């Protein structure tokens with residue numbers, strides 16, 4: 001019975017969801033505990049501070065991030081969510097520089113940052129699909145990740161994101177990130193004005209994969225979507241001391257894909273799998289190869 005329970009824990013990643021309440025002292029033991037952990041900095045909207053405050057830190061520690069870009073902000077659109085206009089968002093050259101020097105991932109955050117769940121299908125398709133095409137042609141790299149504006153999504157929006165060719169959809173909801181969550185509804189740990197540095201470190205200690213959401217990084221956070229640049233510097237310094245580098249969501253995707261491929265190869269070799277060797281040549285879809293696990 002115990003082994004069944006352990007197997008269940010391994011398969012579902014339940015252990016990830018059980019926070020260890022004891023604070024862990026910062027020494028070699030803590031570093032040991034973090035071996036193999038993955039940390040993603042998922043930064044939404046492309047605010048100026050990404051280039052001015054975050055980018056120097058990424059360069060300093062040789063780290064990376066997933067940047068969710070609102071496509072129309074690159075064209076100085078001032079409509080709706082983009083009303084803050086020129087100078088508020090990072091521009092094409094700045095993003096290109098970060099892609100080239102830090103390998104940051106470009107994720108689509110739609111064309112205009114609308115509430116996707118309220119759009120008719122034609123408009124929804126434009127926001128989801130066209131944004132990917134434009135980003136891919138502008139930056140010359142595949143765009144695998146879609147980040148839902150306001151975290152707003154439902155079954156229809158999810159379906160459109162999948163059909164538009166994305167491999168991951170990042171939501172705004174708490175939870176453990178692992179191979180068994182819906183890849184089109186990935187959870188995130190949101191850093192808000194009041195989120196303490198220790199809370200973030202504990203989250204990273206307690207999760208094999210941590211996806212951390214930032215919007216604006218400023219000297220003195222004043223609104224809920226802002227986080228302290230000093231805390232971010234301290235966080236990255238701590239990760240560096242622990243021997244951890246941040247990764248992108250697409251890197252996580254490729255790791256998962258590799259795990260699935262490895263499993264298929266093993267099952268086939270042992271002659272007990274349901275997958276034919278031909279399936280190795282086909283595109284492997286994470287969803288189709290895992291047990292249903294509603295979260």
Ligand SMILES: [Zn+2]
Pocket residue numbers: 044045109113149150
């Ligand atoms: Zn946003």
